[in-house]
Amino acid sequence: MILLDGKKTSEAIQQEIAAEVAQIKENGGKVPHLAAILVGNDGGSVTYVTNKVLACEKVGFGSTLIRYEDDVTEEELLNKIQELNESEEVDGFIVQLPLPKHIDSQKVLEAIDPKKDVDGFHPVNVGRMVAGLSTFLPATPAGILQLLERYEIPTDGKNCVVIGRSNIVGSPMSILMAKAAYPGNATVTLCHRNTINLPHFTQQADIIISAVGRPGLITADMVKEGAVVIDVGTTRVSDATRKAGYRLRGDVDFDSVAPKCSYITPVPGGVGPLTIAMLLKNTLKAAKREVYA
Ligand code: GUN
Numbered sequence: 001m002i003l004l005d006g007k008k009t010s011e012a013i014q015q016e017i018a019a020e021v022a023q024i025k026e027n028g029g030k031v032p033h034l035a036a037i038l039v040g041n042d043g044g045s046v047t048y049v050t051n052k053v054l055a056c057e058k059v060g061f062g063s064t065l066i067r068y069e070d071d072v073t074e075e076e077l078l079n080k081i082q083e084l085n086e087s088e089e090v091d092g093f094i095v096q097l098p099l100p101k102h103i104d105s106q107k108v109l110e111a112i113d114p115k116k117d118v119d120g121f122h123p124v125n126v127g128r129m130v131a132g133l134s135t136f137l138p139a140t141p142a143g144i145l146q147l148l149e150r151y152e153i154p155t156d157g158k159n160c161v162v163i164g165r166s167n168i169v170g171s172p173m174s175i176l177m178a179k180a181a182y183p184g185n186a187t188v189t190l191c192h193r194n195t196i197n198l199p200h201f202t203q204q205a206d207i208i209i210s211a212v213g214r215p216g217l218i219t220a221d222m223v224k225e226g227a228v229v230i231d232v233g234t235t236r237v238s239d240a241t242r243k244a245g246y247r248l249r250g251d252v253d254f255d256s257v258a259p260k261c262s263y264i265t266p267v268p269g270g271v272g273p274l275t276i277a278m279l280l281k282n283t284l285k286a287a288k289r290e291v292y293a
Contacts, residue, residue, distance in 0.1 A: 001258055004147050004230070004265045010273035013146065014059050017280050021060035024287075032287035033062035034118065034279070035084055035093035037077070039103075040070040044236065045096050052094075055276045061283060064090065074103045078111050085113040092118030092136075092286035094279070097168070115292045118282040121167065130175055134291050136282045141173040143274025144209060144230055148183040153207075153228055153263060160186035161201050163218075163251070164211035169232055173209055198222070215249035220256035229257060229264040232271050 025031060034056050038049045049065065056063035066080060077095070084093045093116055099105045109117075114124040120136035128135035137145075148155060160177045164170035174190040177183070191201050202208055202222040210218055211232035223229060233251030250267030258264050265271055285291055 001261050002151070002263045004151060004263050004270060006143075006147065006265060006270040006273045009147060009150055010143075010277040012150075013274075013277040014055065014280065017277075017284055018059040020284060025060065030091070030287055031060065031062055032092075032283050033064070033090050034283045035064040035066060035087075035090045037066045037068070037080060037093065037095045039068045039072055039077070039096070039099055042098075044234075045098075049096050052276055052279060055280055056283075059280055061280065062089070070100050072100075072103075074107065077103065077108055081108065081111045085111075085116060090116065092116045092283040094119045115289075116286060118279060118286055120172075120282070126167075126172070129172060132179065136285065136291060137176070137278070138168060138172050139275045139278040139282065140169045140211075140232060140271060141176050142278040142281075143271055144173065144232075145176060145183045146274055146278065147230070147265070147271070148228075151263060153183070155183045155207065156185040158186045158206035159189070159204050160207040160209065161189045161191055161205035162209045162211070163191045163195075163198070163202075164213075164232070165190055165192040166211060169211035170209075173211065177207075177209075210251040212251050214251055216251075216253045218252040218257060220253065220260060223257050223260050225260050226262045227260065229261050230271065231265050231267050234267060234272060 036049050036052055038045060053063045053065050084090050095108055097105060109121045112122055114122045117125050118136050120138040125135045129137060162170050162174045174188050177186045178188040189201050191198055199222045203224055205224060205227055207228045209230040213233050213235050215235050215237060229252055231250035231252040234248045236246040237249050238245060239247040248268045
């Protein structure tokens with residue numbers, strides 16, 4: 001069993017980005033700048049966005065964090081997005097999800113200029129991904145592709161079961177793994193909460209990608225010997241022995257599943273760190289005007 005070390009892979013990618021930023025600075029080019037909009041004080045979202053901004057500093061990007069209270073109006077958000085769309089300084093920006101219920105998230109995402117949509121959530125960029133055009137790939141699926149590629153894991157013709165159909169992970173992941181490319185070329189099954197007999201599908205899988213957010217969903221009996229298991233779950237469960245009072249748990253019952261796997265991601269330290277690295281990569285692409293020439 002080989003552990004897919006997301007932290008190490010993420011650091012390698014961030015070093016590559018930092019080297020490129022140093023080169024840009026040396027040539028007097030535009031230093032990439034990422035802005036992030038964060039609404040409210042949800043613990044997970046605050047942590048993610050803080051880590052994204054810190055990662056910017058590490059690779060030499062400029063960054064801006066824009067925070068609002070939970071009661072921000074949709075209009076205020078849309079005005080800020082307009083301002084960021086027009087900013088000469090900001091190359092790319094994200095609006096951290098989820099947003100409070102009184103705000104129409106889809107409307108907010110559609111207000112973002114697709115050229116600055118480094119999350120890849122705008123319908124134009126989603127469409128470009130499906131059509132195989134140059135685009136900003138959503139960071140978590142792109143990070144999983146990087147892990148598969150950098151560990152040289154074969155995907156051609158394999159049975160790949162993706163669990164969870166969110167716009168952020170499961171749905172784009174299923175599309176990317178089915179593409180005529182490496183990593184990709186897999187036979188993809190997209191399972192979700194209405195799937196009847198989930199184990200029937202996972203037991204046939206050479207590659208399982210679980211993005212559900214239900215700790216312990218994937219147990220050893222559901223996994224074929226030698227399978228590749230990618231765990232996207234990051235659920236906070238209370239743990240009095242930890243200083244923070246909680247720890248992160250994935251969808252996979254790691255201790256029982258790991259011995260059966262050829263490769264498996266840990267939680268934490270698996271997919272999570274890659275998400276940040278790929279957001280930075282997208283921001284670099286935006287600054288270099290690589291997607292929309
Ligand atoms: N919420 C969970 N994952 C993400 C992400 O990748 N981007 C944004 N903007 N919000 C998220």
